[in-house]
Amino acid sequence: MFKLSARIEIRSATKRWTFDKVARVEITRDMDTLTDLCVMTLPRKVRWQGEERMPVQRGDEVGVWLGYDDDLSLAFRGFVTTIGAKTPVEIHCEDRMFRLKQQEARKLAYKSATVEEILRDQNLGVPFRVFGEQRIGQFRVTASTVTELLGQLKDQGGIRSFFRLEEGEPVLYSGVLFEREAPVRQVFATGVNLIDDTQLEVQNAADLKIKVRAISLLPNNKRVRIDVGDADGEKRTLHAYNKTEQELRAWAEQELRRLKQDGLKGTFTTFGAVLIDKLDHIGIRIDGIRRGVYQVQKNIIKYGTDGFRQEITLGQRITQ
Secondary structure: OOOEEEEEEEEOOOOEEEEOOOOEEEEEEEOOOOOOEEEEEOOOOOOOOOOOOOOOOOOOEEEEEEEEOOEEEEEEEEEEEEEOOOOOOEEEEEOOHHHHOOOEOOOOEEEEEEHHHHHHOOOOOOOEEEEOOOEEEEEEOOOOEHHHHHHHHHHHHOOEEEEEEEOOEEEEEEEOOOOOOOOEEEEEEEOOOEEEOOOEEEEOHHHOOEEEEEEEEOOOOOEEEEEEEOOOOEEEEEEEEOOOHHHHHHHHHHHHHHHOOOEEEEEEEEEOOOOOOOOOEEEEEEOOEEEEEEEEEEEEEEEEOOEEEEEEEEEEEEEO
8 A cells, every 4th residue: 555645845035844744735737727726735733843823925935745655746836825714724826827927017019929029028037938830910018917918818819828847847838739749658547547537538520510710900900810610610719910811820720720639538537646747748548449649738636635646637639
């Protein structure tokens, strides 16, 4: 029987507190949301190294390591956002996006911008990577904070942004299709490490009816509009500025490829061993049959008295 292990670190400007026990942790890593979240419940009896009451405050740094038999992996790194008033104490945290929510956006205007130019000019203070079609045409930064700017890019062009931990440090990813070379992180198989696969189902691209409408606003206030996909399909709309019809079509077709693909879709449950992150490549084998390699779209990590589990949602299929 494996023994659950954990380490929690909380740092203020002047002190550090470390715990090797935690009642409960839930971490959400999701490429469709800007911010990864961590909620942890501390044991009822916690010693704060001489402090009369809990000294943790909003903005303190948090690190969470989880594993079995003292073999720990970094599961979350971020900042305290709220602290519960009841006992046992529940602490809510956000990843590095917490800092970008406080960083004022530089108000800049572009005649023809790329996502990389926009992010570089914001002096993010962290490394970033941009994937896929990224020229968005004429663009003006009107957001108050950097996080609001990332939300603006998502609303207007379908550009998703999120942090991944690489070598323990946050890297900002932005793009529509995240086509990247990466080894298979783990293979999940029935009877081995696949606890529950009942939420997985087969998806055939030919059966999906999707229409992507892309609209570009030109400097003279005229609009260019193109539709790609199925005329009678579920409609998705993208907005852009000062794109040519050719550029607009490339943008729309990229989104259509993301939405319309063969393979499995849904969520499965596995053990906590080998923590999986967004964009990791994982293989699926059900009842001895290979069902493909997929990017991970979302992972909810749950740790506590009832065990250590991961609920993984599949994203884009990479290979068969």
